[in-house]
Amino acid sequence: MKSTWVKRFVFALLAACAVLGATAASAQQTLETVKKRGKLVCGVSMNVAGFAYADNKGVMQGFDADVCRAVAAAVFGAPDKVDFVLTNINTRFQALQSGEIDILSRQTTMTFSREASLGLDFGPTVFYDGQGIMVPAKLGVASAKELNDAAICILPGTTTLQNLADFFRANNGKFESVVFENPDELRNTFFSGRCDALSSDRSDLASIRAVAKNPADYVILPDTISKEPLAPAVRQGDDNWRDIVSFTAYGIIAAEEKGITQANIDEMAKSEDPEIQRMLGVTGDLGPMLGLDNKWLYNAVKGVGNYGEMFERNLGEKTALGLTRGPNNQWTNGGLLYAAPFR
């Protein structure tokens, strides 16, 4: 008798939870809320250098932060109208569901189960990553398939271990995982030679390799063992807000394709290209269709630059991370970035 009562109580609690979650999710008012608040609230994480980090003055910098700044510029015309909230692996989705943040721009991989069951919608992929493996050059390994019985250092990521296990099972290999809670510890252990290999996202591997005493001592193997499309996420059920985030992201990608930069945007506004005219609000009314000013994309690009500028500033070869564009290049240059047309 007692246990059924408890069950009923727990069930009622969960039902109440779901109802409240649903009412929060169905609210089509994020843009209104954001405008009324006067600030965009953006969830980021400071785990991976280059994506979000504090500069010496305590201002949030990085690629993920700039995605939010672009949206803020599109909504308010000013890229600095953002409050950054720190989220971690455990709190990121709840923060979005409960309305604490408007956008989750935090190195989050778009996956089927997250899209289908977590009450959130992903925008377009803004960074194509994939899990890779790095080994010391002196090991003489050319492919991950040659690694058998290797001790592989990893961080306790949500999918890092699973991807490795899947890969080695598919190739009939074995490996031993050595898990570290702290990225610094992981790095130092690997450099001191206590693991045969280190596995993480390729962007992460590149940044780890960049800080080695002699980067040439380490090679990143060509195998990419998982796909990690990193995308900003918004609450499910607010289509207008999702469109704003999606097309701001597409907009800065398209701006690079069209050659529009922070510096030459005023020049480009005089362009004869009808798509550029529509994008920058010279003709047409794309902005008002989203509930924004017609200069929305002009403001976004003016505020943070186009995709290429954002990449080079935060992650590119001139930074300490030294990432190459790789798949994060325009489709016209052999990459995967392919923005929806603006018409």
Added chain:
Amino acid sequence: MIAEDISLSPAPRYRPSLSLKTKLRAYFGSPINSIITVGCILVIAWALRHVISWLFVDAVFVGTPAICQQESGACWPFLVAKIRFMLFGFYPFEEQWRPLLALLLFFGTCGTAMVPVFWGRHLLFGGLAACVIIFWLMLGGFAGLAYVPTSKWGGLPLSFMLSAVGLVCAFPLGVLLALARASELPAIRVLAVVFIELVRGVPLISVLFMASVMLPLFLPSGFNIDNLLRAQVAIILFAAAYIAEVVRGGLQALPKGQAEAASAMGLHYWQTMRLIVLPQALKIVIPPLVSLFIGFFQDTTLVTIVGLLDFLDTVRAAMRDPQWQGIAVLEGYVFAAVVYLIFSATMGAYSRYLERRFRVGHD
């Protein structure tokens, strides 16, 4: 009864002053002792040599990340560049004099409160006034100061605030809970036991989680309780349960005769507790209470799990700057350790002082 009362006061410590010869004999008396002593000295010297060369000899004092990368010693320019972020987190850069002033005021208030001469009612009011001023300095929003939302607070002021406010609020609550648990009224006793055991049966991390992850899902959309406040309340409730148990230990250590004598004098319950029982009980529990305080001061680092940026977390975040990542690894942690050590050691030393003082005053 009399004999029992005497046994309450600790026996005076016997501390013979040793002559140099006796001391030497203790260290080099037998061959084995000599080997152990020499071995220990060698190990200490070896460790010291490495620590000193890392701290000073091989260290970089002025320079860029590139210079640090080439040296094997400490990289102090990292601390110089990042110190303000480590101390104050995302608090607006131009306004950082405010948390600095708040910190100084906090230290001043604590320092004053630690000196017995100032103990009294006016200290209580002074402390309250200091709290209000500190809060106004941090939050702003009126009287000429720009508003700074709590989401921008971080670093050392946040760590101190969480632990100080937590413990100051939890202490009276904990004492009340301890009294309730020792109460003869069953309803009150059961409530206190349930609360204490419930809180003590759950890790602090899960209480923080419940407060910051579950709670918002139950609240209507758009209605948010401040994240900092949620964590603060969780810490207060948590600390109260632990303080209650420590204080209960003190209550039980007191002979029953004390309360009975007070009743015989015609004192009612609250008078008995305030004048007779609690002063003695609290005196007994100073050491466990202070170790609890030190523990909670350090436990506030757990708030990082709910997205608040405490001091240890700002230090960690500073190391994620791509300019310094992988170059300055230990320096930040050393700095954090030194700061925590200074404050924990101060609390410990003060507790020993209090014990000595009260022993002189009462025995």
